[in-house]
Amino acid sequence: xEPEVAFGKVLRAxxxxxxxxxxxxxxxxxxxxxxxxxLERGLNSVSIKVLFKLAAPLKTSPSEMLEQTEQxxxxxx
Amino acid sequence: xEPEVAFGKVLRAxxxxxxxxxxxxxxxxxxxxxxxxxLERGLNSVSIKVLFKLAAPLKTSPSEMLEQTEQxxxxxx
DNA sequence: ATGTAGACTCATGTCGACA
DNA sequence: ATGTCGACATGAGTCTACA
Numbered sequence: 001x002e003p004e005v006a007f008g009k010v011l012r013a014x015x016x017x018x019x020x021x022x023x024x025x026x027x028x029x030x031x032x033x034x035x036x037x038x039l040e041r042g043l044n045s046v047s048i049k050v051l052f053k054l055a056a057p058l059k060t061s062p063s064e065m066l067e068q069t070e071q072x073x074x075x076x077x
Numbered sequence: 078x079e080p081e082v083a084f085g086k087v088l089r090a091x092x093x094x095x096x097x098x099x100x101x102x103x104x105x106x107x108x109x110x111x112x113x114x115x116l117e118r119g120l121n122s123v124s125i126k127v128l129f130k131l132a133a134p135l136k137t138s139p140s141e142m143l144e145q146t147e148q149x150x151x152x153x154x
Numbered sequence: 155a156t157g158t159a160g161a162c163t164c165a166t167g168t169c170g171a172c173a
Numbered sequence: 174a175t176g177t178c179g180a181c182a183t184g185a186g187t188c189t190a191c192a
Contacts, residue, residue, distance in 0.1 A: 002126075003125050003126060003128075003129045003139075004125065004126065007125060021174060021175085022174070022175065023174065023175090031167075031168090032167065032168055032169070033174095033175090034168090034169090034175085034176075034177080034178095035166085035167060035168075036175095037175065037176060037177085038166090038167090038176095041176085044165075044166060044167080045124045045125055045126040045165080045166080045185095046124065046125055046166085047122040047123065047124050047125075047166070047167090047184085047185080048080050048081065048084055048122055048123055048124075048125075048128070048143070048146075049079075049080060049081065049122040050166090050167080051080075051125070051143075052080045061143075061144075061147055062080075062143045062146070062147065063140045063141070063143040063144035063146075063147055064140070066125070066128075066138075066139045066140040066143055067138075067140035069125075069139070069140075070138060070139065070140055098155060098156090099155070099156065100155065100156090108186075108187090109186065109187055109188075110155095110156090111156085111157075111158080111159095111187090111188090112185085112186060112187075113156095114156065114157060114158085115157095115158095115185095115186090117156095118157085121184080121185060121186080122184080122185080123185085124165085124166080124185070124186090127185085127186080
């Protein structure tokens with residue numbers, strides 16, 4: 001499982017846990033709304049710049065997001 | 078301090094700890110040698126695709142690399 | 155062994171609109 | 174509220190070469 005796909009699933013899960021819509025998250029992270037959609041579906045490989053933008057509104061950290069991404073990949077192999 | 082700059086410093090530190098040259102790391106991570114140079118100097122914002130490639134040869138994990146990046150930023154603000 | 159440069163490809167990320 | 178599309182610009186990442 002490619003990192004982008006695993007990351008997308010983690011992103012979606014974290015967003016829902018935070019009770020945010022894609023729209024709300026995009027606003028808070030200062031990125032495009034449809035770009036959140038692309039990321040969640042694993043179609044783009046996020047840069048650390050955007051990763052750091054996303055973490056705060058999700059009330060988590062970039063490292064925690066990647067930690068979960070790694071775990072998901074392990075489970076899925 | 079921007080995330081790319083902090084990440085660059087962490088990358089360089091981890092590479093030296095692993096006893097690798099930029100050249101060796103690039104070969105093992107299957108990326109360009111001068112791109113490692115760009116990353117270490119904080120001139121580019123690495124994607125998670127490359128981040129996952131770098132972690133293994135450095136004998137660490139992507140999340141650990143970002144954890145250290147976050148710590149460095151905190152210390153520097 | 156590293157920094158830098160130019161020229162290049164193609165993916166990332168933006169913006170507006172519509173189902 | 175989300176997926177998708179098209180057009181766009183910017184930036185990531187490659188490759189070769191030289192100080």
